[in-house]
Amino acid sequence: MYKILTLNNISAKGLDRLPRELFEASSEIQHPDAVLLRSAKLHDWPIPDTLKAVGRAGAGVNNIPVEAMSRRGIPVFNAPGANANAVKELVIAGLFLAARNICPAWDFARQLQGSDAEMNQQAEAEKKRFTGFELPGRTLGVIGLGAIGVNVANAARALGMNVIGYDPDITVRSAWRLEAAVRRAHSIDEVFAESDMVTLHVPETDTTRHMVNGSRLATARKGMVLVNFARAGVVDVEAVAGALDSGRLHSYICDFPSNALKGRDDVVALPHLGASTHEAQENCAIMVADQVRDFLETGNVVNSVNFPELVLPRNGSGDRLTVVNANVPNMLGQISTAVAEAGLNIDDMVNKSRGDIAYTVTDVAGRIPAEVVERLRGIEGVLSVRVIE
């Protein structure tokens, strides 16, 4: 029986992928084999010795100590693209909110007093304050052209916008999905200088933290709209407050409330709702539950942010041995020697690496004795060893 600790609300459709006769999943689990989570912060969480996998039912993994997991030989899985449509829809809504000044206008209308006739009179007298602009012909800058950025760029094209995109590490898959008319920028500054609206779709990393700061905002077109459904930390909110005060920015539409911008008419801050649709929560939970289950039961790795992709169909009737180790020379030799010296024939073996991590899956003809596991664990550089019957 595998034990799965859930640290956030994980959609029941995802948990249904873990049959009760094989998996016990709850928020109360002790000594978990795997953890499933959404935005819970794991940085100060003591990693249990029993932990074998982490499944993030979403895209961003900045709430997870990925490097610490790697050092323990633990893969971190996520659900790439599974919530991209949900975020795209809210970003497009954000463009309309900004372009038509909908939030301050709605706020104004909600506070009108008097008879219907008096309210309508005040509305007609004041409505010019909320005059907006239309999207066709305007330029949208998209920074980060992954699952969400590409969806947003293509949707903006369909609305008649010009789109300029920046992503130095765009994948072939994203490049194929992107509308041909999306123009390629060579820097973030180029995007800021040429866009009426800019939307951010990058992960929060040491490189992207405060990517939007005072000096970058100084290069923005006057009256630009900034949209951030990526992560709070990608934007320096103090600098945004200054840019709004000076008129450099028209408005800031984001998914992250902050004290620096609280109560402003020119800021819309939603409570991290980008992925909050039933569809996205189900897609993410199903994808990540399937991946974690597959890893626990077979050792296969699909959609991990720190491990190489490795899928080996089960071959033969013996045990499967999985070894995670530092990606240094002569590890494979030591693993196969330990197996061979136990008198076990290797039916199939795959070794893949990614960065500092190497991962070897070996199907043997027979049972793997406990001494072999201990011997492998004792090899310098070996991070984790598992036997799957």
Ligand SMILES: NC(=O)c1ccc[n+]([C@@H]2O[C@H](COP(=O)([O-])OP(=O)(O)OC[C@H]3O[C@@H](n4cnc5c(N)ncnc54)[C@H](O)[C@@H]3O)[C@@H](O)[C@H]2O)c1
């Ligand atoms: N608001 C929400 O609820 C919500 C939901 C989903 C994702 N997100 C956030 O959005 C981010 C993007 O999600 P995704 O599914 O599109 O991820 P993704 O991995 O598919 O795409 C991210 C893209 O950003 C690019 N990138 C990285 N650093 C960059 C840089 N410095 N400049 C330009 N491009 C850069 C990458 O090359 C990649 O193509 C996530 O990491 C997460 O933080 C937020």
Ligand SMILES: O=C(O)CC[C@@H](O)C(=O)O
């Ligand atoms: O689970 C959520 O609600 C948010 C997820 C989102 O931030 C992500 O990175 O996928």
